[in-house]
Amino acid sequence: MSIQENYKEYAETLQKHGATLVAVSKTKSVAQLQEAYEAGCRIFGENKVQEMTAKQEALPNDIQWHLIGHLQTNKVKYLAPYVHLIHSIDSLKLLKEINKQAAKYDRTIEGLLQIHIAQEESKYGLSFEEAKELLHSEAIKSFNNAKIVGLMGMATFTEDTIQVKEEFERLRDFFEEVKAYQLPHIDCRILSMGMSGDYEIALQAGSNLVRIGSAIFGERA
Numbered sequence: 001m002s003i004q005e006n007y008k009e010y011a012e013t014l015q016k017h018g019a020t021l022v023a024v025s026k027t028k029s030v031a032q033l034q035e036a037y038e039a040g041c042r043i044f045g046e047n048k049v050q051e052m053t054a055k056q057e058a059l060p061n062d063i064q065w066h067l068i069g070h071l072q073t074n075k076v077k078y079l080a081p082y083v084h085l086i087h088s089i090d091s092l093k094l095l096k097e098i099n100k101q102a103a104k105y106d107r108t109i110e111g112l113l114q115i116h117i118a119q120e121e122s123k124y125g126l127s128f129e130e131a132k133e134l135l136h137s138e139a140i141k142s143f144n145n146a147k148i149v150g151l152m153g154m155a156t157f158t159e160d161t162i163q164v165k166e167e168f169e170r171l172r173d174f175f176e177e178v179k180a181y182q183l184p185h186i187d188c189r190i191l192s193m194g195m196s197g198d199y200e201i202a203l204q205a206g207s208n209l210v211r212i213g214s215a216i217f218g219e220r221a
């Protein structure tokens with residue numbers, strides 16, 4: 001199947017579940033992104049700031065760019081002029097820098113707190129406790145140009161679907177908990193969960209933003 005056909009199929013499936021598709025295009029060429037664009041794709045996810053910025057400059061302006069990979073504080077300035085959503089906020093220090101850089105462009109940048117739900121050591125993210133602390137901090141109230149609008153998580157890479165389901169459900173429960181705090185400076189509406197291998201489980205667990213790469217663009221080298 002072509003990129004265009006894959007994109008259309010996934011976009012339709014997710015729409016039926018009331019979820020939005022982020023086409024994860026990391027390592028793929030501008031020509032490949034252009035193919036997805038022609039099939040109607042307007043949301044692309046990248047995991048490296050430099051690569052995303054180069055693609056943003058080469059492709060049409062009506063694309064929403066999502067950063068899904070780990071973000072270093074010193075790279076925020078490069079994506080601040082254009083980024084639509086940052087999925088990987090994992091510290092107050094990073095949020096503070098996003099606020100500072102967004103202010104320079106008179107924008108408000110929206111972001112998700114990345115929560116560590118997997119058992120693997122290697123994945124980034126905050127614990128539920130750390131996230132609670134950050135959400136209730138004094139500092140976060142003063143960030144007029146950076147806003148938390150939800151949560152992101154990656155499940156353990158395993159065949160054990162029960163475990164994956166439990167991890168996603170734990171994050172979904174925390175998402176509901178954060179909503180119930182009704183914090184005036186937080187707009188908890190986006191739950192980013194699911195990739196090519198586990199998006200069906202994520203949708204069942206309540207995901208409303210799904211990040212799909214290889215199933216659309218093919219395996220990465």
Ligand SMILES: *Cc1c(COP(=O)(O)O)cnc(C)c1O
Pocket residue numbers: 024026047068069154194195196197211212213214215
């Ligand atoms: C690469 C990546 C994806 C997409 O992975 P696929 O398995 O190719 O769908 C989703 N989320 C994050 C954070 C990623 O880094």
